[in-house]
Amino acid sequence: MAERAVAAGNAGSAGRAGSASRAGRIRRPEGPGKVAIAGLGLLLPGGVLILWQMLSHYGMISAMLFPAPYTIAQSFITLASSGELWINLRVSALRTLSGFLLGGGLGLLLGIVVGLFRRSEKLLDPSLQMIRMIPSLAVVPLFILWFGIGEESKVLLIAKSAFFPLYIHTFMGIRGTDNKLFEVARVLGFSRRQQILRLVLPAAVPNIMLGVRLSLGLAWLGLVVAELIASTSGIGYMMSDARQFADTPVVFVGIIVFAAAGLLTDTMVRLVERRLLRWQDSYQG
Amino acid sequence: MGEALLSIRQLNKRFDTAGGQVQALEDVELEVEEGEFITVIGPSGCGKSTLLRIIAGLDTGYTGSVTLEGKAIGGPGIDKGFIFQEHRLFPWLTVEKNIASDLPLGRPDIRQRVDELIELVKLGGFETAYPRELSGGMAQRVAIARALLRSPKVLLLDEPFGALDAFTRAHMQTVLLDIWRRNRTTMIFVTHDIDEAVFLGNRVVILEPRPGKIRKIVPIDLPYPRKKTTTSFQELRLKVLNYFEKVDELELKDGAGI
Ligand SMILES: Nc1ncnc2c1ncn2[C@@H]1O[C@H](COP(=O)(O)OP(=O)(O)OP(=O)(O)O)[C@@H](O)[C@H]1O
Numbered sequence A: 001m002a003e004r005a006v007a008a009g010n011a012g013s014a015g016r017a018g019s020a021s022r023a024g025r026i027r028r029p030e031g032p033g034k035v036a037i038a039g040l041g042l043l044l045p046g047g048v049l050i051l052w053q054m055l056s057h058y059g060m061i062s063a064m065l066f067p068a069p070y071t072i073a074q075s076f077i078t079l080a081s082s083g084e085l086w087i088n089l090r091v092s093a094l095r096t097l098s099g100f101l102l103g104g105g106l107g108l109l110l111g112i113v114v115g116l117f118r119r120s121e122k123l124l125d126p127s128l129q130m131i132r133m134i135p136s137l138a139v140v141p142l143f144i145l146w147f148g149i150g151e152e153s154k155v156l157l158i159a160k161s162a163f164f165p166l167y168i169h170t171f172m173g174i175r176g177t178d179n180k181l182f183e184v185a186r187v188l189g190f191s192r193r194q195q196i197l198r199l200v201l202p203a204a205v206p207n208i209m210l211g212v213r214l215s216l217g218l219a220w221l222g223l224v225v226a227e228l229i230a231s232t233s234g235i236g237y238m239m240s241d242a243r244q245f246a247d248t249p250v251v252f253v254g255i256i257v258f259a260a261a262g263l264l265t266d267t268m269v270r271l272v273e274r275r276l277l278r279w280q281d282s283y284q285g
Numbered sequence B: 001m002g003e004a005l006l007s008i009r010q011l012n013k014r015f016d017t018a019g020g021q022v023q024a025l026e027d028v029e030l031e032v033e034e035g036e037f038i039t040v041i042g043p044s045g046c047g048k049s050t051l052l053r054i055i056a057g058l059d060t061g062y063t064g065s066v067t068l069e070g071k072a073i074g075g076p077g078i079d080k081g082f083i084f085q086e087h088r089l090f091p092w093l094t095v096e097k098n099i100a101s102d103l104p105l106g107r108p109d110i111r112q113r114v115d116e117l118i119e120l121v122k123l124g125g126f127e128t129a130y131p132r133e134l135s136g137g138m139a140q141r142v143a144i145a146r147a148l149l150r151s152p153k154v155l156l157l158d159e160p161f162g163a164l165d166a167f168t169r170a171h172m173q174t175v176l177l178d179i180w181r182r183n184r185t186t187m188i189f190v191t192h193d194i195d196e197a198v199f200l201g202n203r204v205v206i207l208e209p210r211p212g213k214i215r216k217i218v219p220i221d222l223p224y225p226r227k228k229t230t231t232s233f234q235e236l237r238l239k240v241l242n243y244f245e246k247v248d249e250l251e252l253k254d255g256a257g258i
């Protein structure tokens, strides 16, 4: 009887402790607010910007090589209001997206196949690793010969860059599945299909999401390479065109647009990642 | 007595390792009736886990026969529930989805059974919590519910409460006995805690190590619910402990530690 009471009390307090810790994870009780934390990240670039503007203002750095932030902003407004910026950004974003979807999608698919089946690993992995070792820049001349300087060569170059992170991380995620959970799947009578859908793939999601982020980063990188080398449109073209006329502010605008676009896509992926990995128990800082 | 639910005859299991051969189990004979609660006790490395894993179909390559309802164990499956020492829940699934696992929670009959089991293991209010939000005892209760949903013919538990503190452990013992009283699921429960073995089991199987052998099977003829403080409980506990100490002496003579 007494034991019962202890047991019940135990369950009750366990319940309270559980829900309290759950709430604690969502809302931090003390410490600086979200805005203050976000502001922390702006401190450094903000300071640099102010210093830069001041140095330019007093003519202490070359206006040709380091145009003042104010000049860059003006150039940004000109490009934005003429529509030139948006047209080029649209072209670049479209290239990145299609290259990422093609390369990343293929990387995910092959990563799954090679991860799941040892035979396909033996068949495909050595060749893929060989291709991985070829620098992207080295295949550019070949791509241009084959496909001209049209969209295909650029999208393919981006796809090659985006392929490998997703391929490798998907593969690693699948191979990293905990053997102990495999035993559970066997005891629960999972079919081979269920083992893949309900164990292997969910277990690989953290790695796959990391692969997505790295692939996206490399896709933007591939875009810049493609557009700087041979192109008649896009942000990269806008930059190399400006370089020829020594229009340094436009080059800076291009850099800033690339940085912003990269950050934006990465943030979007991270939001998806957070949602997908709500279950993960790891250090949040 | 009719045909036993589970019968183990002349079971021998040897592991071939780099360091030589290990006789994990030798000539194990055990008959388990339907609805029985068997506890298995013995020092570390005496083959308790190996015995359970063979019954579960997880380990193969033994000699002798192991039959469930007269049929040889083919491989792992839902008729043999298994609770590991760690809860082994799927970390990405909530409590209720872990219990359902591969079964569709959307089906009304499964939904209802899952809800009943959550009630049975006293986890109401935690249906949508993730494993990381649970205490060790709660997670282990989810694992038990997950096994029970499949209505196993026998539930195999390998030191399921070994990692829990004394209070939680005592609580889990009453929860498990409650489940057993209601469902009459046949249980084989491995532990290295003598109190736990005597408190739970109809019979206590005492294993001795190197090679893993049954030393003695002690029937515990005490009515449930048992109280650990009664003299009859203490007498039986001492009886089991006695065999245990003989096992210890045996080990010391061989110059091997636990
Ligand atoms: N996979 C394996 N390969 C080789 N030897 C093994 C393997 N599994 C178990 N053994 C050996 O078999 C013997 C019995 O192991 P088992 O895990 O069944 O012991 P146990 O009674 O469960 O011990 P514990 O109480 O520590 O869990 C041990 O000597 C162990 O070294």
Ligand SMILES: [Mg+2]
Residues within 6 Å of the ligand: B048, B049, B050, B158
């Ligand atoms: Mg063990």
